[in-house]
Amino acid sequence: MNRETTIGTPAIEDENYERDRKRRRLALIVGIILVIGALLAAFYLMGGEEETGPAGAQGASSNRQAPSVTVIVPGNTEIGRTIVTSGTLAARRDQSVGISGQGGRVTRVLVEAGDWVRQGQLLASIERDVQVQQAAQQRASIAAAQADAALAKNELERAQQLVERGFVSQADIDRRQATYDAAVARVEVARAQLRQTQASIGLLDIRAPTSGLILERNIEVGQVVGGGTPNAFRMARGGEMEMRAVLSQEDLANVSVGMPATIIPTGTDREFVGQIWQVSPVIDPQSRQGEVRIAIPYDSAIRPGGFAEARIGAGATTAPLLPQSAVLADANGNYVYIVTENDTVARRDVTIGTVDDRGVTIASGITGGERIVSRAGAFLTEGRAVTPVVEPAASEMPGAAAETDEEAEVR
Template identity: 55%
Template sequence: MNYERKVDSMDSLAGSTQSYYEQADGRRKRTWMIVAVVLIALALAATWYAFNSSKGAADGAAATAAAGGAAVPSITVVIPGRQSVQAAISTNGTIAARREMPVGIAGEGGQVVRVLVEPGQWVGAGQPLAVIDRSVQTQQAASLSASIRVAQADADLAQAELTRADALVSRGFISKADMDRKRATRDAANARVRVAQAQYAEAQARNGRLNIVAPAAGLVLTRQVEPGQIVGAGSGVLFRMARGGEMELMAQMAEADLQRVRVGTRATITPVGSNLNIAGQVWQVSPIINPDTRQGMVRIAVPYSAALRPGGFADARLVSGTEEAPLLPESAVQSGPEGNFVLIVDGKDTIQRRAVKVGTVTDGGVSIASGLAGNEKVVVLAGAFLNVGDKVKPVVQKSSQ
């Protein structure tokens, strides 16, 4: 009996525990369901609020724009007028010797014994540049010198015999015919002396031409000979010189620019890779135009400078006088695929685009060669942020004079 009651009480306790856990699980599920419903409701409320706010702002902006409340930007403009500016032409070209002197063999040539100069060295007129072996020619000259003395001795003997014979003519010991022969012998001997002297002078002149000498004072540019080399009349140019060291810039210019250049036009030369400004002057303008390139040659004389090397490249700026043209700040001129342009404000205060051709660039600004009359309202700044047709409020700025 007691055992059966104990088992029943244990079964009753187990059933109560299981019921307790089932009730706890049910409460947890209900709690999570309530939390999920609340979160969904909050999300829907936030979405509705955001939608209504953006719609209200858009409606407000549209209403403001419709009411004409949009601000018109103030833009600084300048009326450039026309000012006197220097007409400058920019070009470039190749440096060359103004008067290049090729030096070669003037005589019969031979083997070079010594070379006396190097490129970059200054030489005087007639100064030897290279010495050619003259051992054979020297002996020939000595032989001719001796022949002069022989001929002179014969001439002296003939003159002495003629003098003695002349003293005997009056006494009748020598006929006039003999006197004529002695006179002829004397004259022939004197002629042989002159021939020997001429031959010796010729040999001396040939020997003097063996050396390679500078035809005029100047700067040695190149050297194409070495000691031991055999040279002759067909050896070509052995040295190149610039007479007086004078240089020039040979620049190709467009046909239109060529019309503005005259002999004597001032120029400033800047060699590539340097900041030097070397003063020059146009000394020759080509009388013809290349029909293929439509360009002509302008030659600008430049004094010697160590920065100028024949064959090098240089920029040039030619000042061809003054001209009347609109002058704008550099910030007013813009460039695009079609070329340079400016933005102007028309009579209705709207932005318009005007193509221009840039002239001289100076410290005061950029001159406009064509495209502007000078009475336009040109946008000075903020051109990159404006579009054609934009409405603006122009604020006129005084043009710099």
């Protein structure tokens, strides 16, 4: 009995050991399954994040590819047309005062450059001793001719008294009449010679042909000048000045006599109000330009030969007006960017009219109904998608405005 009990105990222990081993194996398998599940869950989570990341980046990239830009629909504005040009200052009537006599040595010069003179005023004198002696000789010749004429007259009168008594023939009377007539003629010849000499003496005085301003003095005392010397003096008639501006054929068609102009001489900030008094009737076939002459009242700051800028008020025109920041330029010329119906950027070449503080007038290239990129256009490329933000066009357009945050993103 005791033997049986001793023999059965190891069998029970083996059974318990086997049961515990199965339980541990099951726990291990469950643990492995749980670990694998956790790994799979982590893998799927990480995979989802990776998929979400590129999609999010693509969305952000898409947002960056379509930045917001400010656009303006300019319409058409009535703008005062101003033609800006440059040219030279000159005397409106530049007169050369020369020597019309025989010439000689200059004895007196009575004026300087910058002096105002009146018509007929003596400017300079030339030596005249020879002419004075000739005049004295001719006066003596006149006296001698008058004496001969008086004698011939007396003889004629006596002969006429004797012819009635028959002492003198009619032929003798005719001879005496001819002698008297010849003596009278010689008197007239001598007088004419004297007047000629006096006139030549008068030509040795250089006088102002009109009232005006002396611009140049080209002779000095003691200088020997010849007859016909053309430029002893230069003067501006009445002191009247002008600006001679050169305009293109297109601009020339928009100006006319009487239009006002503002003249600004180079080197000064002073402005002078002038008026167009002559428009060239011809166009230079080489340059396709013509000259406009603008009358300017006298002022010491207006110096003939100087350079100046002119702003000519040439009426009004209707055209699109853009801020200066909207107009770009490259080697192909001026252009703007417009936003199409598909919200993409397109280049449009334009021709500039005038440029001033208000903005840039567009002469051709747009109608005014387009959506024009007003700022940051230099950072765009043609065909790029944008989000347009319309800016009101009724207000005055500044020449340059600060960029928005969205426009800064374009760069």
